Amino acid sequence: MKRRGFAFDLGIATAVLVVLVILPILFPSKALIDFAIRVAAFGIFASSLNILVGYTGLVSFGHGMFFASGAYAFGLLMQKAGTSIPTAFLLTVLISAALAVVVGAICVRLKEIYFAFLTLAFQMLLHSLIISWQQLTGGDQGLMGGIPRPPFLGIDLSDQSQLYLFACATLVISLLLMRHLMQSPFGYTLRMIRDNAERAQYIGIRVWRMRLAAFVLAGTFASIGGIIMSLLMSGAYPEFAYWTISGEAIFMLMLGGTSAFLGPTVGTMMLLLLNDVITKFTEYYGLTLGVVILLFALVFRKGVADFVVEEWRRRFGENQA
Amino acid sequence: MDPAALADCLKTTSCVVTQVTSGLIIGMLLFLVAAGLTLIFGVLKVVNFTHGSFYMLGAYLALSVYKITDSFTLAVVCAGAGVALFGLVFERLFMSRVYGSNVLMQLLVCYAFILMMDDAIKLIWGAEFKSMGMPAAFQRPPILLAGGVIPAFYLFLIVIALAIGAVLWLVIARTRIGKVVRAAAHNPTMTSALGINTGLIYGAVFAAGGMLAGLAGALAAPVRSMAPGMGVSILIESFIVTVIGGMGSIGGALAGSLLIGLIRSFGSIGFPLFTEGIMFLFMAMVLVIKPSGLFGKDI
Numbered sequence: 001m002k003r004r005g006f007a008f009d010l011g012i013a014t015a016v017l018v019v020l021v022i023l024p025i026l027f028p029s030k031a032l033i034d035f036a037i038r039v040a041a042f043g044i045f046a047s048s049l050n051i052l053v054g055y056t057g058l059v060s061f062g063h064g065m066f067f068a069s070g071a072y073a074f075g076l077l078m079q080k081a082g083t084s085i086p087t088a089f090l091l092t093v094l095i096s097a098a099l100a101v102v103v104g105a106i107c108v109r110l111k112e113i114y115f116a117f118l119t120l121a122f123q124m125l126l127h128s129l130i131i132s133w134q135q136l137t138g139g140d141q142g143l144m145g146g147i148p149r150p151p152f153l154g155i156d157l158s159d160q161s162q163l164y165l166f167a168c169a170t171l172v173i174s175l176l177l178m179r180h181l182m183q184s185p186f187g188y189t190l191r192m193i194r195d196n197a198e199r200a201q202y203i204g205i206r207v208w209r210m211r212l213a214a215f216v217l218a219g220t221f222a223s224i225g226g227i228i229m230s231l232l233m234s235g236a237y238p239e240f241a242y243w244t245i246s247g248e249a250i251f252m253l254m255l256g257g258t259s260a261f262l263g264p265t266v267g268t269m270m271l272l273l274l275n276d277v278i279t280k281f282t283e284y285y286g287l288t289l290g291v292v293i294l295l296f297a298l299v300f301r302k303g304v305a306d307f308v309v310e311e312w313r314r315r316f317g318e319n320q321a
Numbered sequence: 322m323d324p325a326a327l328a329d330c331l332k333t334t335s336c337v338v339t340q341v342t343s344g345l346i347i348g349m350l351l352f353l354v355a356a357g358l359t360l361i362f363g364v365l366k367v368v369n370f371t372h373g374s375f376y377m378l379g380a381y382l383a384l385s386v387y388k389i390t391d392s393f394t395l396a397v398v399c400a401g402a403g404v405a406l407f408g409l410v411f412e413r414l415f416m417s418r419v420y421g422s423n424v425l426m427q428l429l430v431c432y433a434f435i436l437m438m439d440d441a442i443k444l445i446w447g448a449e450f451k452s453m454g455m456p457a458a459f460q461r462p463p464i465l466l467a468g469g470v471i472p473a474f475y476l477f478l479i480v481i482a483l484a485i486g487a488v489l490w491l492v493i494a495r496t497r498i499g500k501v502v503r504a505a506a507h508n509p510t511m512t513s514a515l516g517i518n519t520g521l522i523y524g525a526v527f528a529a530g531g532m533l534a535g536l537a538g539a540l541a542a543p544v545r546s547m548a549p550g551m552g553v554s555i556l557i558e559s560f561i562v563t564v565i566g567g568m569g570s571i572g573g574a575l576a577g578s579l580l581i582g583l584i585r586s587f588g589s590i591g592f593p594l595f596t597e598g599i600m601f602l603f604m605a606m607v608l609v610i611k612p613s614g615l616f617g618k619d620i
Contacts, residue, residue, distance in 0.1 A: 059425060111612075112424070113424060113568075121604045121608065124597065124598075125601045127598075128597045128598025128601065131598075132595040247432060251432065254425060286436035286439050286443075287436070289433075290436040293430075294433045296429070301422070301426070
């Protein structure tokens with residue numbers, strides 16, 4: 001099959017961005033805009049987790065740690081230091097990357113389930129720290145008092161529709177970057193490590209270093225999701241660091257599928273939509289969502305995007321054979 | 322954070338005795354739950370994330386039986402048996418389908434059941450907090466030891482939990498059934514080639530683990546209030562315990578439980594908001610230094 005390059009991805013990204021810009025003009029609804037911003041935040045978050053789960057074969061239970069570090073670092077920088085949004089954005093990403101280097105260096109040495117446990121432990125450690133360091137973080141109340149959103153370069157993020165455009169642009173750019181990285185030789189090295197780490201080691205790949213690089217990359221992108229969330233909520237809450245947020249991200253991956261690049265984003269949309277629909281129609285949220293999860297885990301056994309990709313390959317693969 | 326209060330407590334024997342006792346009962350209840358979790362992991366190599374919900378189910382079953390029969394003994398027995406049956410069905414119908422696939426699938430199946438069981442409890446018993454009240458047999462004056470107060474029920478809890486732990490150890494280490502279970506844990510293919518029904522063993526181990534969690538829930542019912550969602554915190558704690566003690570090691574579960582119990586009871590004086598943090602810090606340290614846990618076999 002012909003490999004489509006970066007130009008193709010760029011074209012698709014631009015097209016999607018254009019559609020996203022036109023969308024609120026066609027359907028001017030506050031709920032839709034709010035929904036789209038949440039999809040952007042969690043879409044970046046879930047896709048970044050897929051760098052670890054889908055591409056590198058590292059199942060992290062503690063990815064929410066970077067979502068929270070993004071939201072809190074950004075919120076604190078804006079509240080206490082009074083920096084401009086682009087500076088705070090950049091600093092937050094750097095802080096989260098540094099955190100990921102430290103945590104990753106300790107975690108990636110461990111195998112499978114122990115890696116999952118250790119990442120979970122670090123995430124809950126951050127959660128406890130947020131809860132107990134009340135002077136700085138506001139404890140279980142969260143980062144209260146709103147996050148100031150001063151205009152920059154003529155963009156005013158306190159305006160919901162401009163925040164929407166900012167979130168969409170961030171989503172598309174982040175996805176494009178991740179896609180590009182995953183299609184690079186580095187991305188294929190990660191896949192090889194996932195499939196056979198021992199073999200990768202034998203041909204001279206420093207598995208430990210590559211895993212760490214993937215971990216830092218994933219953590220960095222996850223923090224961008226956190227930043228968008230903190231902008232939307234105008235605050236940061238300890239729930240961002242709680243283990244359930246990592247659980248939800250994993251469920252988004254499974255819903256959408258881990259093998260297609262856009263799977264996690266599709267899964268994010270599905271889960272958020274499912275949440276909204278279920279809470280609207282029934283008070284038995286857990287029972288309904290539980291049945292849906294069981295259906296995916298036991299009957300379908302893969303995500304929606306996996307089905308689409310397989311169908312695509314079956315149809316168009318045969319044409320070329 | 323209040324380290325001064327902790328230092329004050331450590332100076333008086335009465336406070337130390339009270340806190341150690343409360344740490345012991347937290348630890349012993351945790352041990353029952355964690356022992357089940359570690360048993361299931363040791364044999365089946367899966368982490369049963371629904372274990373906290375098993376504990377919750379045990380507590381609610383005990384509540385209902387106690388309300389109807391007014392007998393605490395019967396309540397505990399029925400809770401143990403009921404959750405064991407639930408565990409058996411859960412393993413045979415659902416978990417057994419995802420053994421071959423990756424951890425994520427097992428996690429998802431468990432997650433689905435956590436959500437569904439919380440809602441089911443809400444449907445059957447209601448969303449509000451419930452409490453069982455102290456059974457008449459234990460409504461007697463507490464024992465005073467060196468100025469510390471020890472309720473009679475606490476002593477009973479510690480003794481019964483130790484007894485259950487001892488029985489569990491005896492069955493696994495000294496009986497033929499235990500031998501078969503250990504064989505299935507060590508090499509399931511070989512065990513089934515010798516004509517032993519490993520599926521049955523897996524189901525039985527899940528039932529035994531469920532029974533332990535159910536017993537713990539029932540025994541805790543007089544001293545703790547219950548609400549849907551109560552399983553999560555006990556799941557996380559027993560999870561920390563098993564990782565610290567070593568996944569699959571019952572002795573490790575005992576040591577880890579006592580440790581966490583004491584951290585909880587003394588931590589609630591010194592640093593109430595960070596006790597969970599201390600537990601996770603401990604778990605992280607153990608994982609970094611010896612991933613297989615303090616009592617686990619090296620991997």
